[in-house]
Amino acid sequence: MHEYLPDHVTVQNERFDVFITRERIEDRLAELGARIDADYAGKRPIFIGVLNGAFIFLADLMRHVSIPCEVDFYKLSSYGDEKVSSGKVTERKDLDAAIEGRHVIIVEDIVDTGLSMSYILNLIKHKDPASVRIATLLHKPGAMRFDVALDYVGFEIPTKFVLGYGLDYAQEGRNLAQIYVLSE
Ligand code: 5GP
Numbered sequence: 001m002h003e004y005l006p007d008h009v010t011v012q013n014e015r016f017d018v019f020i021t022r023e024r025i026e027d028r029l030a031e032l033g034a035r036i037d038a039d040y041a042g043k044r045p046i047f048i049g050v051l052n053g054a055f056i057f058l059a060d061l062m063r064h065v066s067i068p069c070e071v072d073f074y075k076l077s078s079y080g081d082e083k084v085s086s087g088k089v090t091e092r093k094d095l096d097a098a099i100e101g102r103h104v105i106i107v108e109d110i111v112d113t114g115l116s117m118s119y120i121l122n123l124i125k126h127k128d129p130a131s132v133r134i135a136t137l138l139h140k141p142g143a144m145r146f147d148v149a150l151d152y153v154g155f156e157i158p159t160k161f162v163l164g165y166g167l168d169y170a171q172e173g174r175n176l177a178q179i180y181v182l183s184e
Contacts, residue, residue: 003177009163011172016163016180020155025060025137025165025178032135032152033064036105039133044068045103047135048095050120051075053109056166056174057137057154061107072097074123076116089119095127104129105152109166110138112159114146121148138162138179 008017036045044067049058051073062071075093104124111117117134124132135152142159163169164176173180 004175005177008183009173009176009180011163011169014169015183016169016173017183018178019157019162019181020179022178025154028154029061029064032061032154033066035152036061036065036135037067040067040069040103043103044070045105046070046072046097046099047105047107048099048124049073049107050109050116051093052174053166053168054107054137057109058107061135070097072099074120076120087113087115089116098127099124100128101130104132106132106134108134108136110140110162111136111148111150112140112143114144114148117148117150118146137165138167 003022005022008015047058047062047069049055049071052075058071062069072095073093074095076089076091106117106120106124108117121132121134133151134148136150137154139150139153139156140159141156161182162179163173164178164180166174167179168174
């Protein structure tokens with residue numbers, strides 16, 4: 001398989017260097033998939049991907065899950081085209097699936113301050129699911145301001161701006177097959 005894996009990339013005149021390699025991501029997804037298989041044995045969870053950033057993580061994570069499962073998407077945005085959170089969340093697309101009584105796994109690309117996740121968690125809990133857990137590829141513990149429990153975390157990272165593997169900068173860079181960090 002040919003993937004886009006440069007050792008650095010320039011987006012909007014800013015340089016980004018490799019931070020988490022494709023291989024490390026793949027190994028971690030295998031671990032998370034195995035945990036989900038064990039945790040949800042005999043159940044049929046529904047993954048709810050938070051668009052746009054989570055689409056690649058969700059697609060790859062699901063391919064490491066071997067129990068019956070479903071998928072739906074929720075869209076919100078809080079960053080605009082900036083590198084710092086705007087502190088506002090905008091809802092763009094609601095769920096299509098009925099999740100009442102279902103086992104939901106929310107799938108995010110990154111939890112930074114936790115604002116987006118606490119917002120979506122609240123919306124989902126109001127739809128009366130049987131259970132809700134959170135999977136996030138990345139987590140910045142140093143930036144966390146909202147109290148949300150994260151069940152499946154790919155990598156904990158420092159409070160730095162990252163790009164690639166679904167995450168963008170001004171809508172660019174999502175197609176990079178691994179994760180890059182803004183060079184200092
Ligand atoms: P929070 O609401 O937790 O502050 O921010 C969550 C959202 O901000 C993520 O879903 C993601 O879209 C965006 N975000 C936070 N940190 C980063 C980052 O380092 N890089 C990119 N590309 N987006 C980020």
